[in-house]
Structure formats: structure tokens, C-alpha cells
Amino acid sequence: MTNLQDRYGRRFEYLRLSITDVCNFKCQYCLPDGYLGDKHQHFLSVDELRRVMHAFAALGTSKIRLTGGEPSVRKEFEQLIEIAANTPGISTVATTTNGYRLAANAHKWRQLGLSQINVSLDSLDPELFRRITGNGRHQKVLDGIEAALDAEYRKVKINVVLMKDLNHQQLPAFLEYVRQRPVDIRFIELMQTGLGKDYFDAHHISGESIKQQLVALGWQVQPRGPQDGPALMLRHPDYAGGIGLIMPYSKDFCASCNRLRVSALGKLHLCLFTECGVELRDLLGNDQHQEMLQQRLLAQLQQKDATHQLHQGLTGVTQHLASIGG
Structure with missing residues (x-):
């Protein structure tokens, strides 16, 4: 059992660890102009990332997700999979990817210790996919998902950001996709970030409306x-896959929070939408600081708020989701 428990009784056994901010896609809701980060910033080194993993694991974290940006653009990605998989106490190593390298590497990553994979796929239509992502690798992503299924990952999920007047009408196509495939599709409600208010206002749609459609079709919560x-998971006896709804604007959404985030620059984020991150990098220079690092994590967790303030339009310092690992 984890020692990472906040003052509201929530336990945190799940670390989302960003290894880069860089992404090679140009998704409208995240990086519409592509990655424009500071080329001189230095992301956490392999050793610094290893120390983060060991500190969290020592406190009871059992799952690590390597995120970005696009994590597979980092040249040490496979090395980091191995490090995470061989960290004592870590039973699940996951990643979230745009899938552009997945078809060629799904089996290798599975052998290295990656056990769960989420693939971003915002449309099953090639042209709409290109419009949303600024990228034409639609078939390559689909091939990657099939390769992941063939490699027998413990879980294969597809992430779909719901957007009004763009892809929300594709619900029937996504349902047909999971009829014969043991894949969970997670529809993610569009969230407002610092750079995206106008886009949010134009395209936000409540996940509750999707839930009502699914229940009417016989899907069960x-x-x-x-x-x-x-x-919120739903299943149907006639479908091999399931549907998940991530609805950050729903009542009590934060009550089930079980994850913490560390950015590629070494800051602890207690929430996706915090006003600031807690600096960890000063304790990541050598292995002798592990106890101090763990104590800082425990102390800062007591500052975590009960809920985000998205309903008030407060998005913290998150300018786009790639900057904090989603």
C-alpha cells in the first residue's frame, strides 16, 4: 500500500512521468502550430528520471506511465522502458503515444517491459484525422494498434478527444471498431488550457451526452x-471492447484521483491544472538525496487541493497538454 496519501484520503499509486515536451504532431487542441519549445531547455536525464522512478516506487507507486509530448521521439525511450520495468515495486509500465512508431516497435517494447499502451486516435476517417492532427499517418497509427494487439499487451486503449462539430458524430464508427477488437476507447472531454479558450468554446461537448447515447444503446455503466x-467505464455484451468516458467537468470527478505528474523539466504537478510545479531537480543530481526527495514528495502531497477549478475557467500554468504529459 502506498504512503502517498493526501489529506482527503486519496491514495496515489500512479505516476505520469513526462520524458519530453517534444511532439511531431500538430493536434488542433494541443499544439496547433507544432512544437515551439525552447530548444535550449534540458529535459531530465536518464539518471534523473531513474531517481524519480525509484523515489515514487519506494513510497508505494506501482504504475508508471511514460508520457510526453510524444515519448517515443526521445532516443532513450526504450532504455527508460527497461529502467521502469526493472524498478522494484513497479508492476505496470505504460505509455501514451500518437502511434507513429508503434507498428514497427510494438513487439520490441512489449519484450522490454511495456505492459499497457494508449494510442491517440481522434478520428477513424483519414481526412478528418489529418485535419485534427496536422498529420497524414492515419493508416500507420491503425497498423500500430493492430501490432499492439498482436503483441498481447495487457491493455490497449485508444484515446479520443471529443470535439463538437469535428468528431463527436463518429460515435457509431468507433463503436463498430470495438465490436470485434478487445480495445477500450476512452472519449476524453475537451479541457480548456491557457492557449485554447476560443477553441474550447467552439468545440467543447459534455461527455454526459455521450453517456446518455451509449446507455440508450444498451451499454451498461x-x-x-x-x-x-x-x-467512467461502460460495457456491452455484444462488443469485445469497452468505452471509457473521462469527464473532468462532472460532479466529483476529482474524488477518484489516483495519479501524480512529474514534468520533463523535473517539476512535481499535483494536478494537471496547478498554478505552479514543485521543483524536484535540485534533489535529482545523485542517489544520496533519495530520502530527502521522498520527504519532499510526502510533504507537498499534503498541499493538494480537493478539486481543480476548471469550472471557474482557471487552468493554472498549463498552456498546452504536451507541456505536462497530459
Whole structure:
């Protein structure tokens, strides 16, 4: 059992660890102009990332997700999979990817210790996919998902950001996709970030409306398990796959929060939408600071708020989701 528990009784056994801010896609809702970061900034080194993993694991974290940006653009990505998989106490190593390298590497990454994979796929239509992502690799991403299924990952999920007047009408196509495939599609409600208010206002659609459509089609809401995250899961006896709804504007969304985030620059973020991050890098220079690092994590966790303030339009310092690992 984890020692990472906040003052509201929530336990945090899940670390989302960003290894780069860089991404090679230009998704409208995240990086519409492509990655424009500071080329001189230095992301956490492999050793610094290893120390972060060990500190969290020593406090009871059992799951690490390597995120970005696009994590697979980092040349040490495969090395970091191995480090995470061989960290004592870590039972699940996951990643979230845009899928552009997945077809060629799914089996290799599985052998290295990657056990769960989420693939971003905002449309099953090639032209709409190109419009949303600024990229024409639609078939390559689909091939990657099939390769991941063939490699027998413990879980394969597809992330779809719901957007009014863009892709929300594709619900029937996505349902047909999971009829024969053991894949969970997670529809993610569009969230407002610092750079995206106008886009949010134009394209936000409530996940509740999707839930109502699914229930009307015979999908059944599943009970939430003790280690489940914030996704509301639905299943249907006629479908091999499931549907998850991530609805950050829903009532009590934060009550099931079970994850913490560390950015590629070494800051602890207690929430995706915090006003500031807590500096960790000063304690990542050598292995002798592990106890101090763990104490800082425990102390800062007591500052975590009960909920985000998205309903008030407060998005913190998150300018785009690539800057903090989503």
C-alpha cells in the first residue's frame, strides 16, 4: 500500500512521468502550430528520471506511465522502458503515444517491459484525422494498434478527444471498431488550457451526452474498482471492447484521483491544472538525496487541493497538454 496519501484520503499509486515536451504532431487542441519549445531547455536525464522512478516506487507507486509530448521521439525511450520495468515495486509500465512508431516497435517494447499502451486516435476517417492532427499517418497509427494487439499487451486503449462539430458524430464508427477488437476507447472531454479558450468554446461537448447515447444503446455503466482512475467505464455484451468516458467537468470527478505528474523539466504537478510545479531537480543530481526527495514528495502531497477549478475557467500554468504529459 502506498504512503502517498493526501489529506482527503486519496491514495496515489500512479505516476505520469513526462520524458519530453517534444511532439511531431500538430493536434488542433494541443499544439496547433507544432512544437515551439525552447530548444535550449534540458529535459531530465536518464539518471534523473531513474531517481524519480525509484523515489515514487519506494513510497508505494506501482504504475508508471511514460508520457510526453510524444515519448517515443526521445532516443532513450526504450532504455527508460527497461529502467521502469526493472524498478522494484513497479508492476505496470505504460505509455501514451500518437502511434507513429508503434507498428514497427510494438513487439520490441512489449519484450522490454511495456505492459499497457494508449494510442491517440481522434478520428477513424483519414481526412478528418489529418485535419485534427496536422498529420497524414492515419493508416500507420491503425497498423500500430493492430501490432499492439498482436503483441498481447495487457491493455490497449485508444484515446479520443471529443470535439463538437469535428468528431463527436463518429460515435457509431468507433463503436463498430470495438465490436470485434478487445480495445477500450476512452472519449476524453475537451479541457480548456491557457492557449485554447476560443477553441474550447467552439468545440467543447459534455461527455454526459455521450453517456446518455451509449446507455440508450444498451451499454451498461461498470462499478468503479478501488484502483480505477477517473474514467467512467461502460460495457456491452455484444462488443469485445469497452468505452471509457473521462469527464473532468462532472460532479466529483476529482474524488477518484489516483495519479501524480512529474514534468520533463523535473517539476512535481499535483494536478494537471496547478498554478505552479514543485521543483524536484535540485534533489535529482545523485542517489544520496533519495530520502530527502521522498520527504519532499510526502510533504507537498499534503498541499493538494480537493478539486481543480476548471469550472471557474482557471487552468493554472498549463498552456498546452504536451507541456505536462497530459
